[in-house]
Amino acid sequence: MTLPPLGLYLHIPFCRQRCDFCAFYLEIHREGRAEAFVRSLIQEIRLSAQEYVAAGRNIQSVYLGGGTPTALATTQLLAILSEIRTHFPLALYCEITVEAHPSTISEQHLAQLRQGGVTRMSFGAESMEDSDLTRIGRPGAVHQTIIAVDQARAAGFTNINLDLMYGLPGQSLKGWQGTLARCLALAPTHLSCYALTVEEDTKLATDIRRGRSPAPDEGLQIDMDKAAQQILGDAGYERYEVSNYAKPGYACRHNLLYWTNGEYLGLGPSAQSYLNGTRFGNVADLAAYNASLAESRLPIEDHTKLSEEEQLRDAVIFGLRLIQGIPTHHLHQHAANYGLASVTARLLTDQLIEEEGERSRLSARGRLLADTIAGQLY
């Protein structure tokens, strides 16, 4: 029996400073911390490979996310990639993505990453207006994104993503349309467009509570989402998932694993895994992570074995977000398992979910309400 491919996610938990809206687990970058972390991560790569990689199970995608992976020195990133290659069997055309903050990279670094086998760069642009970046406490400037994309191309990258956020404090529909137009001028192969959500315990949440910043306007976010669909669709990008647009052939293979209920192994503090029907996660604390690996113990904190019904539930909820959708009988089986027949019928009648042939997916209107619908089906 051929085993399904596996994805590998590495969480690099460092940033130079925390953006106002960010609730991810991270530490402010310091040389000593980074060196200790890289030692631990290399140990985790070795131990995980012994524990989880069955013979013949190829890695189809490697994703270095964070945090800011490029807060590490390029030599450290290359050492991590080399360790992965030594211990995990990478598929021939393995997609290897590195997330980067545009201000943390140079043409020389990009060239070294390309030579080290990285196939895809993902730049956190967030907006193409400096005033937006200032209002969300995001370090860096728009011209650094423009330079980073040019340098990535010069270094040989042909697969480039830009991450954007919309519904930012003070951002207008016209401003968002301008950001999209400026991104299109850079001709990335992929764009991720996320609606700003306000997470508890962030500076942004405090600012909104104290009246120093406006709360996101849901109606405006819906208009911005529609604008993105229109502008990017006209420019030849396919919306293959609620927040993701790609030129044909450039959908992110690693992220598709998440939405198709594929399996992945997450390494690094706070990283999550899904393997053999079990979800498990690493401790979200760098000191505890380092201590565990110093004793040659994997830093796993919790394990949840999913029942068949729960596996189907997750496949339905994630899969509906995709343009390719899910088999319709999975939707109805999930509804029967959890007593959701009337909820599902209403979503179909309201045309938030559409059936086409044997498959079901969120309709264009349903994609605007994806998180609400997921909540109703959970």
Ligand code: SF4
């Ligand atoms: S760069 Fe990304 S991970 Fe780091 S603080 Fe900002 S949003 Fe969070």
